[in-house]
Amino acid sequence: MTVGVDVGGTSVRAGVVDADGTILDTARTPTPRSDGALEAALARVVGELAERYPVGAVGLALAGFITPDRRGVRFAPHLSWRDAPVADRIADLVGLPVVVEHDANAAALAERHFGAAAGAATVVFIAIGTGIGSALLLDGQVYRGAFGVAPELGHLPVVPEGRPCPCGKNGCWERYCSGTALAATAVELLARNGRRSPVLRRLVRSDPGLVTGQRVAAAAREGDTVACEAMDELARWLGTGLALVADVFDPELVVIGGGVSESAPLFLDEAREHYARMVTGAGRRPLFRIRTAQLGDSAAVVGAARLAREALTE
Ligand SMILES: [Zn+2]
Incomplete structure (x- = not known):
């Protein structure tokens, strides 16, 4: 058995995973703010699980730039590590081999082995949550690029001088x-069409700061006009991005994951139709399949554990 750990900005979630991708046991802890405390916390959750199960290796999944040898973290926006030899530090603490992987890559691999992308060779994985995480599988293998940071689809500029992004760019x-x-879209629309939005108005009690993606999705399910318009806009932008994905990668399958994918019935058909209209050579080329992810928010844990297993047999 191996342990997969999802090292998030607010919590660390670890799981013991068997060869079939089944999580047998879990442990979690809040994410500390300093390198030393974070590494000690990781050692603690791994140690807790290793006491109960025979564990052979550990995989860590996190959002950030990982070195191509999957041993170091160059930069992680929500964690303290900067150019840190994370795998060696954790291996010293737990006495087990450790690999590090981008969380979207880990989730994509989990879907490839145990979920929505089973049997597919060329796959683009798009996790839509707070932002967009993405991964590319070629011949079933993760493509990491020359410097370990590919792909960053979420930061493709789609609107010149558009909304500011925490990455420093616009649009x-x-x-x-x-x-x-x-x-953000719902707040913009509310400012214009507030009277036609009974559900959102009630939900947010006229404080725009209370509008969240989840609340908009819930309002759209109740048929709220503004929420439905915001969802349609998201669908069109998803379709626009999928057309770009087709032009660059020409994959056979796109898997949509992340928290927003739970609302897929509200936007996926519209996104698919928009993609089919927007793709270069529309009507004269095959279109890739689009599926929603199957493993939910445990995909990164399962994928990291799978990579740890592969590292053991390399
Ligand atoms: Zn950006």
Whole structure:
């Protein structure tokens, strides 16, 4: 058995995973703010699980730039590590081999082995949550690029001089296609069409700060006009991005994951139709399949554990 750990900005979630991708046991802890405390916390949750199960290796999944040898973290926006030899530090603490992987890559691999992308060779994985996380599988293998940072689809500029992005640029795709974007769009629409939005108005009690992607999705399910318009806009931006994905990668399958994918019935058909209209050579080329992810928010844990297993047999 191996342990997969999802090292998030607010919590660390670890799981013991068997060869079939089944999580047998879990442990979690809040994410500390300093390198030393974070590494000690990771060692603690791994140690807790290793006491109960025979564990052979550990995989860590996190949002950030990982070195191509999957041993170091260059930069992680929500964690303290900067150019840190994370795998060696944790291996010293727990006495087990450790690999590090981008969380979207880990989730994509989990879907490839145990979920929505089973059997597919060329796959683009798009996790739509607070932002967009993305991964590319070629011949079933993760493509990491020359420097370990590919792909960053969420920061493709789609609107010149568009909404500002925390990455420092403007108009990035994830500013228009994410849970955050859904809220931003709803707030813009409310300012214009407030009277036609009984559900959202009630939900937010006229404080725009209370509008979240989840609340907009809930309002759209109740048929709220503004929420439905915001959802349609997200669908169109998803379709626009999928057309770009087709032009660059020509994959056979796109898997949509992340928290927003739970609302897929509200936007996926519209996104698919928009993609089919927007793609270069529309009507004269095959279209890739689009599926929603199957493993939910445990995908990164399962994928990291799978990578740890592969590292053991390499
Ligand atoms: Zn950006």
